[in-house]
Amino acid sequence: MIQKLISKIQKTQAPIVVGLDPMLSYVPDHIQQKAFAEYGETLEGAAQAIWQYNKEIVDSVYDLIPAVKPQIAMYEQFGIEGLRAFKKTVDYCKSKDLVVIGDVKRGDIGSTSAAYAAGHLGKVQVGSNVYAGFDEDFVTVNPYLGSDGVKPFIDVCKQEKKGLFILVKTSNPSSGEFQDRLIDGKPLYELVGEQVAKWGADCMGDTYSYVGAVVGATYPEQGKALRKVMPKSFILVPGYGAQGGKGADLVHFFNEDGLGAIVNSSRGIIAAYKQEKYAKFGPENFAQASRAAVEDMAADIRGALENR
Amino acid sequence: MIQKLISKIQKTQAPIVVGLDPMLSYVPDHIQQKAFAEYGETLEGAAQAIWQYNKEIVDSVYDLIPAVKPQIAMYEQFGIEGLRAFKKTVDYCKSKDLVVIGDVKRGDIGSTSAAYAAGHLGKVQVGSNVYAGFDEDFVTVNPYLGSDGVKPFIDVCKQEKKGLFILVKTSNPSSGEFQDRLIDGKPLYELVGEQVAKWGADCMGDTYSYVGAVVGATYPEQGKALRKVMPKSFILVPGYGAQGGKGADLVHFFNEDGLGAIVNSSRGIIAAYKQEKYAKFGPENFAQASRAAVEDMAADIRGALENR
Numbered sequence: 001m002i003q004k005l006i007s008k009i010q011k012t013q014a015p016i017v018v019g020l021d022p023m024l025s026y027v028p029d030h031i032q033q034k035a036f037a038e039y040g041e042t043l044e045g046a047a048q049a050i051w052q053y054n055k056e057i058v059d060s061v062y063d064l065i066p067a068v069k070p071q072i073a074m075y076e077q078f079g080i081e082g083l084r085a086f087k088k089t090v091d092y093c094k095s096k097d098l099v100v101i102g103d104v105k106r107g108d109i110g111s112t113s114a115a116y117a118a119g120h121l122g123k124v125q126v127g128s129n130v131y132a133g134f135d136e137d138f139v140t141v142n143p144y145l146g147s148d149g150v151k152p153f154i155d156v157c158k159q160e161k162k163g164l165f166i167l168v169k170t171s172n173p174s175s176g177e178f179q180d181r182l183i184d185g186k187p188l189y190e191l192v193g194e195q196v197a198k199w200g201a202d203c204m205g206d207t208y209s210y211v212g213a214v215v216g217a218t219y220p221e222q223g224k225a226l227r228k229v230m231p232k233s234f235i236l237v238p239g240y241g242a243q244g245g246k247g248a249d250l251v252h253f254f255n256e257d258g259l260g261a262i263v264n265s266s267r268g269i270i271a272a273y274k275q276e277k278y279a280k281f282g283p284e285n286f287a288q289a290s291r292a293a294v295e296d297m298a299a300d301i302r303g304a305l306e307n308r
Numbered sequence: 309m310i311q312k313l314i315s316k317i318q319k320t321q322a323p324i325v326v327g328l329d330p331m332l333s334y335v336p337d338h339i340q341q342k343a344f345a346e347y348g349e350t351l352e353g354a355a356q357a358i359w360q361y362n363k364e365i366v367d368s369v370y371d372l373i374p375a376v377k378p379q380i381a382m383y384e385q386f387g388i389e390g391l392r393a394f395k396k397t398v399d400y401c402k403s404k405d406l407v408v409i410g411d412v413k414r415g416d417i418g419s420t421s422a423a424y425a426a427g428h429l430g431k432v433q434v435g436s437n438v439y440a441g442f443d444e445d446f447v448t449v450n451p452y453l454g455s456d457g458v459k460p461f462i463d464v465c466k467q468e469k470k471g472l473f474i475l476v477k478t479s480n481p482s483s484g485e486f487q488d489r490l491i492d493g494k495p496l497y498e499l500v501g502e503q504v505a506k507w508g509a510d511c512m513g514d515t516y517s518y519v520g521a522v523v524g525a526t527y528p529e530q531g532k533a534l535r536k537v538m539p540k541s542f543i544l545v546p547g548y549g550a551q552g553g554k555g556a557d558l559v560h561f562f563n564e565d566g567l568g569a570i571v572n573s574s575r576g577i578i579a580a581y582k583q584e585k586y587a588k589f590g591p592e593n594f595a596q597a598s599r600a601a602v603e604d605m606a607a608d609i610r611g612a613l614e615n616r
Binding site: 021024032036042045071074077078079080084105109110115118120124126128131132144145147149167171172173175176177179181182184188 | 329332340344349350351353354379381382384385386387388390391392395413414415416417418420421423424426427428432433434435436437439440441442450451452453454455456457475478479480481482483484485486487489490491492496499500503
């Protein structure tokens with residue numbers, strides 16, 4: 001799957017991911033009203049609204065991008081019906097040949113991580129049959145529990161040719177509270193980064209490992225340092241756009257080969273029509289606004305990489 | 309909800325939680341066969357089997373215990389159908405007046421944690437209606453992202469009178485890999501414990517905070533130290549029984565008032581019929597075996613507390 005991600009980045013010339021993190025407040029009124037007319041102002045209605053919203057955005061941008069990153073929390077908040085919309089979104093994006101990164105940030109003790117890994121990347125056995133529960137291509141994983149919480153995910157990735165992005169330095173303002181604390185002179189995030197490199201060494205595609213890392217766009221200096229700590233790991237970089245990151249800040253997340261990072265934008269793309277810059281599209285044409293925002297983001301990052 | 313937990317612990321004289329973490333391999337054949345006859349060897353069939361298994365165990369033990377802790381990963385591995393069984397289990401346990409601790413170990417950046425908190429402890433707005441997605445009483449939270457990943461959970465707890473258990477020192481063998489690393493002479497888990505005490509100071513019930521901590525039974529020395537760091541926080545203690553912890557090891561997780569900790573056992577209770585000690589019950593009477601195992605566990609911990 002890391003090879004597919006790389007070949008799609010090369011084909012689209014866009015090392016970007018669209019974060020499908022729909023808040024109901026992002027969904028234009030005409031879509032909400034249609035869903036509510038059919039299903040009522042219910043969890044099912046909300047799920048239908050976000051699914052229709054996602055589908056139009058995916059239809060509008062899928063040829064420009066290698067990957068999407070649905071954030072499961074935004075679906076899980078609507079209970080079972082929301083998770084059904086998550087699954088429909090994953091399946092639809094895969095049918096469009098997009099790489100799907102499930103932003104699930106799971107992580108637990110060994111046997112429990114094994115269940116998460118089976119449910120999101122692998123398969124479960126039921127009697128003599130075998131099923132995939134959610135079947136994303138990559139997932140994000142929280143490393144706080146250490147190696148035996150991560151290894152079950154790696155085992156499933158080896159079987160299924162899938163991949164991981166381990167949280168190393170997150171994009172949020174208080175990420176430093178624990179992650180920046182010094183241990184033998186090194187910040188915790190760097191120790192986690194060193195482990196990502198170790199875990200990943202055993203899981204190589206042709207040039208990059210399928211064990212990657214999450215490092216926030218909002219921390220470019222740390223990104224530069226971590227790039228060197230994990231030279232063979234892809235870095236998933238959230239925090240572009242609405243969270244404040246810009247293309248020029250992000251060049252050091254990439255290797256000299258122009259690869260090794262993939263930059264996520266969520267609200268900046270999916271709710272682009274709400275920005276002044278794209279207001280001319282109007283809520284009716286929100287998906288065209290998303291397409292314009294993808295083109296601008298790809299150009300920003302391409303430009304920054306050419307000028308570094 | 310912390311008051312309800314305390315009053316139920318006092319009433320049952322059993323500071324224990326039953327972990328409803330069903331593996332399909334724990335479910336006796338007669339239950340699996342009945343579910344598969346009705347729904348096929350499908351995800352729906354698996355979900356039906358674990359739901360029926362849970363229900364019989366809950367019916368057999370609910371009067372002896374204050375709380376249950378369903379581990380969502382064990383349901384999530386079966387996709388949407390599995391999560392439907394999770395929700396049925398949560399709802400059923402609440403109808404039996406049990407406190408339900410959703411072992412979800414979620415945690416993300418602020419707006420995303422807010423969505424998880426709404427889905428698991430709070431409510432979401434859909435048009436002019438308001439719904440609860442999963443509606444547990446407590447959830448477990450991963451602290452790696454720092455305060456702004458935890459605060460949205462606390463905010464919802466204040467509104468809804470619910471509670472949290474934050475991962476501090478987990479029960480698994482490699483938990484020390486990051487959690488034990490020294491920062492200014494103190495292990496990371498102690499810094500996290502200090503934060504739990506700070507977060508909790510603002511969230512007090514009558515005598516205990518509704519912001520608690522997770523500390524593994526497998527690390528009794530660390531439990532003793534953390535008890536002092538977080539005197540007003542309840543400690544959820546996993547790892548009793550199958551993972552190796554015993555009552556005598558656990559006394560220092562409790563305060564002098566005999567409160568302040570609640571000990572979880574999962575496999576040791578729900579799959580008790582598979583142990584030699586309870587084999588006489590047989591698979592047909594697995595729920596009676598679970599009841600006997602609950603009684604033995606409660607007696608072990610009560611005895612240890614009386615003899616300390």
